[in-house]
Amino acid sequence: MTAPATQFKAAAKTLAADLRHRSLIQTALGKYEVKRDEMKARFQDWEGARQVAADIKFEAINHLDRYLEQFVARIEARGTKVHWASTAEQARQIIVGICRDRQARRIVKSKAMTAEEIHLNQALEQAGFKVVESDLGEFIVQLRDEAPYHIVFPAMHLTRGEIKDLFDRKLGDAPSDNPEVLTMVASRVLRQEYVAADVGITGANFAVAETGMISVTENEGNARLTAALPKTMITLVGIEKIVPTLADLALFLPMLATAGAGQLLSGYNTLYGGPRQPGEADGPEAFHVVLLDNQRTALLADAEQRDALHCIRCGACLNVCPIFRNVGGQTYGTTYPGPIGSVITPHLRGLQEWKHLPFASSLCGACSEVCPVKIDLHHHLLQHRRTARAAKPVWWEKLAFRGFALLVNTPWLWRLSLAVGRVGQRFHGLVKGTKLDPAYVWTQSREAPALAGQSFKAWWRERGRGTTDHGGTGPRDRRPGTRDQGPRVTSHESSRNDPGVATKGGTAHE
Amino acid sequence: MSERNAILARIREALRVSATRPGAHAAPPTSRAAAAPVSRDRPAGSSAGGFARWLPRVGAGFDELAAAFAAASKELRTDFHVLEHDAGADTLLGALRDAQGWQRVASHRDPLTTRVAESLGLPVLWTEDGYDPLELERCDVGITACDLLVAQTGSVLVTSASAGGRALSVLPPHHVVLARREQLVPDLPEGLRRLQAKYGEQYPSMISFITGPSRTGDIERILVLGAHGPKHLTVLVW
Numbered sequence: 001m002t003a004p005a006t007q008f009k010a011a012a013k014t015l016a017a018d019l020r021h022r023s024l025i026q027t028a029l030g031k032y033e034v035k036r037d038e039m040k041a042r043f044q045d046w047e048g049a050r051q052v053a054a055d056i057k058f059e060a061i062n063h064l065d066r067y068l069e070q071f072v073a074r075i076e077a078r079g080t081k082v083h084w085a086s087t088a089e090q091a092r093q094i095i096v097g098i099c100r101d102r103q104a105r106r107i108v109k110s111k112a113m114t115a116e117e118i119h120l121n122q123a124l125e126q127a128g129f130k131v132v133e134s135d136l137g138e139f140i141v142q143l144r145d146e147a148p149y150h151i152v153f154p155a156m157h158l159t160r161g162e163i164k165d166l167f168d169r170k171l172g173d174a175p176s177d178n179p180e181v182l183t184m185v186a187s188r189v190l191r192q193e194y195v196a197a198d199v200g201i202t203g204a205n206f207a208v209a210e211t212g213m214i215s216v217t218e219n220e221g222n223a224r225l226t227a228a229l230p231k232t233m234i235t236l237v238g239i240e241k242i243v244p245t246l247a248d249l250a251l252f253l254p255m256l257a258t259a260g261a262g263q264l265l266s267g268y269n270t271l272y273g274g275p276r277q278p279g280e281a282d283g284p285e286a287f288h289v290v291l292l293d294n295q296r297t298a299l300l301a302d303a304e305q306r307d308a309l310h311c312i313r314c315g316a317c318l319n320v321c322p323i324f325r326n327v328g329g330q331t332y333g334t335t336y337p338g339p340i341g342s343v344i345t346p347h348l349r350g351l352q353e354w355k356h357l358p359f360a361s362s363l364c365g366a367c368s369e370v371c372p373v374k375i376d377l378h379h380h381l382l383q384h385r386r387t388a389r390a391a392k393p394v395w396w397e398k399l400a401f402r403g404f405a406l407l408v409n410t411p412w413l414w415r416l417s418l419a420v421g422r423v424g425q426r427f428h429g430l431v432k433g434t435k436l437d438p439a440y441v442w443t444q445s446r447e448a449p450a451l452a453g454q455s456f457k458a459w460w461r462e463r464g465r466g467t468t469d470h471g472g473t474g475p476r477d478r479r480p481g482t483r484d485q486g487p488r489v490t491s492h493e494s495s496r497n498d499p500g501v502a503t504k505g506g507t508a509h510e
Numbered sequence: 511m512s513e514r515n516a517i518l519a520r521i522r523e524a525l526r527v528s529a530t531r532p533g534a535h536a537a538p539p540t541s542r543a544a545a546a547p548v549s550r551d552r553p554a555g556s557s558a559g560g561f562a563r564w565l566p567r568v569g570a571g572f573d574e575l576a577a578a579f580a581a582a583s584k585e586l587r588t589d590f591h592v593l594e595h596d597a598g599a600d601t602l603l604g605a606l607r608d609a610q611g612w613q614r615v616a617s618h619r620d621p622l623t624t625r626v627a628e629s630l631g632l633p634v635l636w637t638e639d640g641y642d643p644l645e646l647e648r649c650d651v652g653i654t655a656c657d658l659l660v661a662q663t664g665s666v667l668v669t670s671a672s673a674g675g676r677a678l679s680v681l682p683p684h685h686v687v688l689a690r691r692e693q694l695v696p697d698l699p700e701g702l703r704r705l706q707a708k709y710g711e712q713y714p715s716m717i718s719f720i721t722g723p724s725r726t727g728d729i730e731r732i733l734v735l736g737a738h739g740p741k742h743l744t745v746l747v748w
Contacts, residue, residue, distance in 0.1 A: 046564075058529070084516075155728050220724055220726050224718065229681075239517065246702055246706060247699060265698075267724060272715065277715045282677055300521060301523070306529040
């Protein structure tokens with residue numbers, strides 16, 4: 001097992017049994033679900049909107065070169081400097097370089113998952129800058145020196161009591177555990193930072209090609225202040241954030257807010273098209289946009305999974321994922337947790353090392369169903385599994401599936417195993433849940449279902465004998481030639497060579 | 511420049527293989543939909559204004575739109591008033607000044623704001639020609655004009671040109687927006703259309719849809735107003 005897989009398993013085991021964690025997450029997500037459904041219902045046609053949004057992102061991603069060039073030409077025409085970074089290292093160097101050129105000392109940052117992705121804060125701190133996260137949730141996890149729990153709600157895993165203790169320890173100021181009081185403590189600290197900072201760093205939710213603007217969505221106003229007061233503004237944006245036209249935002253902004261936070265529109269949706277223009281009262285003298293590739297073009301080259309670049313980072317798939325809800329966001333050990341993270345992390349960091357993520361899924365499809373841009377998430381997870389196994393087969397798994405195929409294709413063997421099972425389960429109680437139990441993997445934390453005393457086939461035959469006169473429902477109606485021919489299983493995942501039928505059928509698509 | 515070319519080259523190389531359209535995955539791979547080359551045209555249904563039919567319904571005419579804005583404001587905890595004329599703004603803001611103990615006012619010179627800000631009888635920091643951020647930080651209220659009000663979402667659209675810069679509408683703890691009746695538009699598509707018509711290619715450097723007072727739910731998903739931006743948002747229309 002790879003190191004990330006070992007870490008994932010250990011953390012998952014602890015958190016899945018942590019009842020405090022579970023109740024915290026269920027309460028938070030319960031509130032979210034109520035509001036999300038309420039807002040979705042206000043749309044005249046949410047499903048129609050999803051399809052249109054998916055079509056727009058499809059258009060943008062499949063003509064990414066053209067739209068990126070348009071975006072860059074427009075935003076540079078207004079005095080913005082655009083930088084291109086192929087790797088995380090390049091992006092860090094560019095941003096550290098800008099901060100040095102501007103002789104900055106203090107940096108204020110609003111929430112940006114791309115900055116988490118390239119570990120920007122560590123790089124800036126190592127270069128001697130003081131960096132303060134201004135989003136309240138990010139500020140809290142920064143004080144705790146840990147990664148955000150969730151891409152939209154970074155401090156979702158903490159109680160007010162823990163946050164009070166943290167503020168007491170780190171800020172020496174925590175009069176009570178009332179969320180309002182705690183928010184005001186953070187706000188007092190941060191207001192000084194906006195005024196004192198030399199550089200403000202933001203992320204972006206969208207980049208509008210038509211008008212050359214970046215769009216930042218937030219609720220607190222911290223990004224607005226980060227982009228207003230410091231003399232230099234830097235925006236780090238993934239190349240996939242492009243939308244073709246300004247009008248597209250009329251759809252994406254409310255969809256992002258609805259899917260992401262159960263709001264019709266987030267508190268502040270702000271477009272930035274350049275530094276302070278002549279005649280304007282304030283704003284940064286210099287505006288730098290850093291376009292980040294960092295393996296996004298590798299994902300783009302995978303035509304099957306290209307739609308993962310449609311992602312608008314709303315976090316809806318995390319919120320509904322039974323795995324995320326049980327193991328928690330930090331367990332993943334990735335920048336992007338949950339279903340979308342399990343799809344893109346293998347592309348960003350290597351499939352073999354991160355293949356445990358696509359396996360940590362029930363493939364229930366809840367993620368694909370809620371995705372506002374219709375990313376085929378659960379099928380991508382399945383495809384990752386297949387690709388990982390094809391590249392690196394596991395001998396015992398192959399053997400086990402060959403055995404299983406033999407078992408279900410050989411009627412006498414099947415009947416024998418059922419008979420053995422029925423006898424065996426009488427003695428199961430003696431070892432159930434102990435390490436001697438052959439089904440220990442299952443029974444250590446779950447109840448084992450009992451085998452029925454009689455097989456369905458035997459029951460059907462018996463029933464048929466008594467009710468043949470009713471006609472139409474008995475076994476006599478069976479078409480000739482179908483006897484004993486169940487679906488034949490020849491290998492595990494028989495769908496491998498027929499993706500169109502077996503893996504893409506039965507999806508949530510209309 | 512070389513990274514730019516390298517990234518664009520990787521993108522073009524990647525796009526040589528076309529992807530299946532969203533929602534078309536269930537179709538057999540040989541179908542026309544999947545095999546057809548990717549269209550260079552804009553997708554159908556996404557032309558400007560076409561989005562209104564997916565988004566929440568809004569009425570027509572000032573009264574219905576004002577009612578929708580009022581309903582949204584109630585949810586967002588925006589303080590929204592429709593007034594007969596601008597003298598009503600003086601009275602209303604005078605009462606707020608006394609209730610909240612305002613000492614200093616910040617505003618920008620605009621046909622709507624200048625007279626109203628001066629009517630409060632407090633020192634006014636005017637931002638349009640530049641200002642000291644520390645001084646703005648000490649002001650109790652920022653009074654601004656706006657570009658538009660969006661009834662569908664209860665949003666105020668401000669820009670760095672229409673609202674005295676970037677910080678005036680977000681740094682003081684109370685933001686007061688003054689607007690005329692004709693600035694109230696039904697929905698987001700119409701709001702963006704008007705914005706494009708107003709500025710053409712000469713957009714201000716910041717354009718912001720403000721929807722309610724500043725808020726956070728980062729501590730146990732409990733709503734707290736006034737996280738960094740204004741705790742109070744007052745919108746007056748006449």
